[in-house]
Amino acid sequence: MTDTSEEHQPEVAAPAEPPTMYGARRADVYGQIVLHVTREQYVPVIKQLLDDGHEMCIDLTAVDYLAFPTRTLPDGIVAERFEIIVNLLSMGARRRVRLRVQVPGDDPVVPTLFDLYPGTEAFEREVYDMFGITFTDHPDLTRILMPEDWEGYPLRKDYEVGEIPVQFTSPNPGHADRMEPRP
Amino acid sequence: MSKPNGPGEKSFVQGLLDDGMGGLQHNAITARIEDLVNWARARSSWPANFGLACCAIEMMATGGAHYDLARFGMEVFRASPRQADIMIVAGRVSQKMAPVLRQVYDQMMEPKWVISMGVCASSGGMFNNYAIVQGVDQVVPVDVYAPGCPPTPETLIHAIETLHGLIENGQLLKRRAQTGAGADVHVEAVPAGDAPVQVLLGTR
Amino acid sequence: MTAIVDTIRGGSDAPQGLKARSELTARELMREVGSVLRMSEADVAKLGEIPVDPSEDQTMIINMGPQHPSTHGVLRLMLELQGETVLRCKPIIGYLHTGMEKTGETLTYMQGGTNVTRIDYVSPLNNELVFSLAVEKLLGIEDDIPERAVWMRMLLSELNRMSSHLLFLATNGMDLGAVSMMIYGWREREEVLRFFQKVTGLRMNHNFIRPGGVAADLPAGWRDDILRLLDLIAPRLDEYDTLMTGQPIWRERLQGVGVVTAQEAIALGATGPILRGAGVPWDLRRDQPYLRYSELDFDVIVGSYGDAFDRYAIRLNEVRESMKLVGQILDRMPGGIYRIQDK
Ligand code: SF4
Numbered sequence: 232m233t234d235t236s237e238e239h240q241p242e243v244a245a246p247a248e249p250p251t252m253y254g255a256r257r258a259d260v261y262g263q264i265v266l267h268v269t270r271e272q273y274v275p276v277i278k279q280l281l282d283d284g285h286e287m288c289i290d291l292t293a294v295d296y297l298a299f300p301t302r303t304l305p306d307g308i309v310a311e312r313f314e315i316i317v318n319l320l321s322m323g324a325r326r327r328v329r330l331r332v333q334v335p336g337d338d339p340v341v342p343t344l345f346d347l348y349p350g351t352e353a354f355e356r357e358v359y360d361m362f363g364i365t366f367t368d369h370p371d372l373t374r375i376l377m378p379e380d381w382e383g384y385p386l387r388k389d390y391e392v393g394e395i396p397v398q399f400t401s402p403n404p405g406h407a408d409r410m411e412p413r414p
Numbered sequence: 415m416s417k418p419n420g421p422g423e424k425s426f427v428q429g430l431l432d433d434g435m436g437g438l439q440h441n442a443i444t445a446r447i448e449d450l451v452n453w454a455r456a457r458s459s460w461p462a463n464f465g466l467a468c469c470a471i472e473m474m475a476t477g478g479a480h481y482d483l484a485r486f487g488m489e490v491f492r493a494s495p496r497q498a499d500i501m502i503v504a505g506r507v508s509q510k511m512a513p514v515l516r517q518v519y520d521q522m523m524e525p526k527w528v529i530s531m532g533v534c535a536s537s538g539g540m541f542n543n544y545a546i547v548q549g550v551d552q553v554v555p556v557d558v559y560a561p562g563c564p565p566t567p568e569t570l571i572h573a574i575e576t577l578h579g580l581i582e583n584g585q586l587l588k589r590r591a592q593t594g595a596g597a598d599v600h601v602e603a604v605p606a607g608d609a610p611v612q613v614l615l616g617t618r
Numbered sequence: 619m620t621a622i623v624d625t626i627r628g629g630s631d632a633p634q635g636l637k638a639r640s641e642l643t644a645r646e647l648m649r650e651v652g653s654v655l656r657m658s659e660a661d662v663a664k665l666g667e668i669p670v671d672p673s674e675d676q677t678m679i680i681n682m683g684p685q686h687p688s689t690h691g692v693l694r695l696m697l698e699l700q701g702e703t704v705l706r707c708k709p710i711i712g713y714l715h716t717g718m719e720k721t722g723e724t725l726t727y728m729q730g731g732t733n734v735t736r737i738d739y740v741s742p743l744n745n746e747l748v749f750s751l752a753v754e755k756l757l758g759i760e761d762d763i764p765e766r767a768v769w770m771r772m773l774l775s776e777l778n779r780m781s782s783h784l785l786f787l788a789t790n791g792m793d794l795g796a797v798s799m800m801i802y803g804w805r806e807r808e809e810v811l812r813f814f815q816k817v818t819g820l821r822m823n824h825n826f827i828r829p830g831g832v833a834a835d836l837p838a839g840w841r842d843d844i845l846r847l848l849d850l851i852a853p854r855l856d857e858y859d860t861l862m863t864g865q866p867i868w869r870e871r872l873q874g875v876g877v878v879t880a881q882e883a884i885a886l887g888a889t890g891p892i893l894r895g896a897g898v899p900w901d902l903r904r905d906q907p908y909l910r911y912s913e914l915d916f917d918v919i920v921g922s923y924g925d926a927f928d929r930y931a932i933r934l935n936e937v938r939e940s941m942k943l944v945g946q947i948l949d950r951m952p953g954g955i956y957r958i959q960d961k
Contacts, residue, residue, distance in 0.1 A: 261755055286884050322884075322900055345645075350887035361719075370645040376712035377545075378510045385544050385720055392720055393544030464685065466692060467714060468739035468822055471785070475811075478788075478804025493686065511684065511692070511713045518685050540732065545717030564822055606821055 249306065253279045255330075256305050265329045267308045273332050274342050277317065281347050285319040285328060288348035291355060292316050293362045297336070297388035312336030313364060317344070339364040361386035448584065455499070455525065456581040462498030462522060463491040464515065466505030469532035469564045473504040476567040486574060495521040500577065501554070502570075506534035507547045519554045527581065528596060529573050530556045533563045555596035561603045568604035576601050650706040677705060684713045727753045731825040739822060740785050743778040743814075746827040747771055751908065753829040765952045767831035772909050773844075773947045774817070774827065776940045780851070781810040783933040783940075787858065790930060794871050799862060806854055813843050831957025844948055848941055855937060863931065872927035879924055891932045896924035914946050 250257045253276045256267040268276050294314045296302060304310055311333035319328045334341060343366040344351040355366045356375040363384035366372060374381060383390050465473055477483045477491060492498040495518045507515055519528070530550050533539035536559045538548035550556060557580065560573035580597055683694035692714040698706040722733050734749040735742040750771075754760040788803020811821045816837050818824035826833045862868045878888065883896040893900055901918040903911040919935045921928025 288887050289889075322898070322905070325905055348887065349885050374712075376510075376715040378712075381509075385717065390720075391544070392542075392724060393717070394542045395548055467716075468736060471739060472822065474789075475804055475808065478808065479801045480805060480808045495685070506714070506716055508713060508715050510715065514684055514713070540736075541716050541718070541721055543717035543720050545715050545720075566821065606815055 256308060258305050263327060263329055265331060267305055267331050267333075270332060270334065270341060273315075273330070274344070274347070277319070277330065277344060277347055280319055280328060283321070284323045285321040285326075287320040287322065288317065288344065288351050288354075289320050289327075290316075290318040291344065291351050291358065293334075293358045293364055293386075295362060295386065295388045309333060313339055313362060315341055315358070315364065334364060340367060341365075342367050343369040345369060360384070363387065452582050452584045456578040458487045459499040459527070459578070459581065460490045460492050460497060461488055461500045461502050462495050462518065463493060464501055464503055464518065466503070466507060466511065467534065469504035469534070472564040472567060473502055473531060473570065476570050481567040481571065483571070483574075486571070486578065488574060495519075496523060498522055499525065500527045500529060500574075502529045502531050503535045503550045503554075503556075504531040506532075506539065506541060507550050507553070508545050509547060512547050512553050515550070516553050525581075527557045527577055528554050529558045529560060529570075529577060531560045531570060531573070532565055533561060536561070539563060551596070551598075557597040558599045558601060560601060566604060566606035568606060569601070572604050573601050650708050676700060684710075727757075727829050731828050732823075735823045735825050741775075741778045741782040742823050742825075743774045743827055744782075746825065747775050750827050750829045757829070759830065759958065762958055763831060764955045764957065766835075766954045767956045768909050769947055769951050770832050770836065770956060771827055772911070772914075773944060773951070774814075774832075776943045776947065777810055777813065777847075780937050780940045780944075781807045781814075783937045784810070786933050787930070791862065794868070796862065796868065799858070802854070802858065802861070806851055809847055809850060813840075813847060816840070816843065828957070831955075833957075835956045841948060844944060848945060851937070851941065855934065858934060863934070869927065872930055873925055874923070875926045877923065877925045883924070891929050891936070894919060895921035895928040895932050897922050913950075914943055916943050 250259075252264070252266055255272055255276050258265045258267065266276065292315075294316065295312065296310065296314060297312055300310050300312075302310060313334040313336060315330075315332040315334055317330040317332075319330070320326075321328070332341065339362070341364065343355055345355070345366075345368070352370065353375060355369055356372060358364050359366060359369075359372055360374040360376050361384055373379065377385065385393075463470075463473075465471075475481065477489055483489045488500075495501075499522070501519060501522060503515065519526070528550075530536045534541060534546065535550045536556075538546050540563070542548065547553060558573045558577045560569050562569050565573070576599060577597075580599065677698050677700045680697045680699055681694065682697055684692055692711075694710040694713065696708045696710065697704050716736075718733055718737060722730060725733055730749055730753070731746050734745045737745050751760070754763065784803050784807040788800045788807065791797070791799025791803065814824065815821050817840065818826040818833070878892060878896050880896040880898050882888075883893045883898065888896075889900075897920055899918050899920045902908070903916070904918055916939045919932045919939065921932055
């Protein structure tokens with residue numbers, strides 16, 4: 232799960248009519264199609280994409296934009312704390328589509344994609360584990376990477392890296408607790 | 415038992431001992447039984463395979479044809495901890511893996527030894543974060559640390575040979591019985607060489 | 619130390635494990651019997667009803683791994699078995715979760731390579747390549763990469779594909795009991811690693827392909843080394859064919875095992891040899907070419923049954939394709955600088 236936060240995406244110059252695709256706000260970034268969908272549009276738009284031949288869900292992940300609420304987004308899209316990012320691939324059209332969903336930090340809930348793409352099951356568990364975003368109707372929403380009794384969601388920006396200061400003991404022979412190989 | 419027939423000539427047994435079992439100082443009669451046991455232990459210590467990440471790949475490569483761990487009686491990587499003597503912790507130990515690691519260690523029969531292979535196992539390495547145990551010595555007592563990321567097969571062999579030396583000299587187990595701690599020996603990294611492989615033998 | 623051990627022991631991942639059938643919903647059960655696509659929910663519900671927690675002598679739940687010879691350390695499977703038939707399976711992962719994403723947050727673009735190269739440690743150069751391509755795109759310098767760097771990247775990633783597939787062949791053989799295959803596989807991989815060591819200075823985790831190009835130029839005599847490598851490996855792949863491909867035990871153990879249909883592979887988002895094994899001709903090098911792959915001539919190997927044997931055969935033949943590519947790259951390697959000098 233790559234963290235693509237802090238990416239400043241130069242948007243194309245806004246045309247008079249904002250471009251849309253399946254009723255969702257479309258932006259072309261670095262030659263890739265990006266759709267900004269609301270949580271209500273999320274499943275219907277993906278359903279349409281699936282029916283249109285985007286048969287593979289390559290990735291589903293999330294980003295915590297806690298420290299970057301001023302990022303560039305198309306007009307009319309309100310920045311929220313989390314974003315769910317879905318990467319779809321159409322092998323027939325050789326095209327990739329990326330969806331970005333704004334998810335508020337105080338209500339991190341989105342519907343599952345399990346019924347459309349069974350492969351997202353593990354991705355969603357991972358997002359739940361790392362970001363604490365809940366997926367409604369997911370068949371088995373448990374932690375996947377961390378132990379079940381882990382506290383906190385490690386990839387949230389307000390979660391500490393967990394560095395502990397390096398405390399090397401002396402590698403010198405004087406080190407009291409060492410044993411030398413027999414000479 | 416036959417005696418040497420004269421100066422400069424060796425008996426069958428003596429010859430066997432000299433050439434076939436190079437490290438043995440005494441012959442089978444005069445050896446202390448403890449030395450004999452330690453000698454045997456050092457030369458047939460089987461590793462438990464506990465491969466975790468990149469280091470595990472190097473560990474397997476060490477078992478392959480080119481480096482041929484079989485020369486040191488180590489080629490039999492045992493899947494069952496009950497049959498293993500040395501645990502080579504090869505790679506990064508995550509918080510989720512740590513209890514498993516400890517359990518496998520507890521299941522191993524005494525006497526047992528631990529080699530911590532790679533900087534991740536020794537200190538967390540470059541992954542100083544929430545997920546990785548910062549040094550496997552917090553979980554099990556470590557006898558030899560092999561440095562490197564990943565340690566070259568040469569370094570691993572060097573670590574193994576060092577451990578063999580320690581096993582043979584016997585103080586290791588006494589110390590574990592007293593303090594519960596491992597030997598805590600740090601070996602030097604050995605750069606990977608072109609063929610033929612250079613092997614630094616541990617000090618005996 | 620004991621205190622730490624006790625705290626660690628307190629941890630439990632039991633809720634991530636396999637539950638009794640009666641505690642499952644139909645969807646959960648459907649997932650575990652691997653029939654997400656094959657059965658309707660109603661069918662699976664029926665399946666869940668019939669042997670509601672069958673008595674112990676009929677099935678047993680076995681915990682396989684994480685310490686198990688064929689899981690290579692970090693995969694745990696909970697299996698419900700009836701005799702030798704696996705009825706349900708639930709993989710439990712996370713034993714190698716390294717927190718690389720979190721560490722990556724604190725690194726610069728140039729430091730990022732050290733991190734990503736350790737993600738998939740059997741193909742470190744390919745990881746670095748992906749990372750570098752992404753960074754270059756973000757910085758808008760993807761067209762400024764010197765030609766020599768581009769071709770060196772292709773050369774190294776093809777060689778890395780070879781070493782990675784050889785590792786697969788070796789461990790696959792080992793897991794099936796063909797231990798001599800393991801020795802053979804490592805032997806050939808060692809040759810490739812030897813070349814990597816000459817070029818990058820390390821056997822693994824090179825951090826050699828970096829944003830802006832590569833870290834250093836190819837060493838003197840690299841061409842001869844590669845020619846030697848190609849000469850050496852080609853007959854040894856034929857040796858693998860003798861040793862395994864045509865061998866009855868090998869076929870018996872792989873053919874018809876672990877079948878993934880094309881539909882399943884796509885729905886589950888599988889890529890690489892698994893997808894191609896199921897008969898879907900999808901290879902990024904051909905279908906969405908990056909670097910200069912569009913200028914090279916190679917075949918995409920596709921399987922037809924989607925079973926374990928196809929996946930094995932694909933990898934074996936992809937090594938051959940990679941060798942073909944390496945040969946072409948060798949002929950066309952341009953001169954010049956190997957990384958951007960002025961950015
Ligand atoms: S020490 Fe290096 S090579 Fe070994 S597991 Fe850690 S990152 Fe991988």
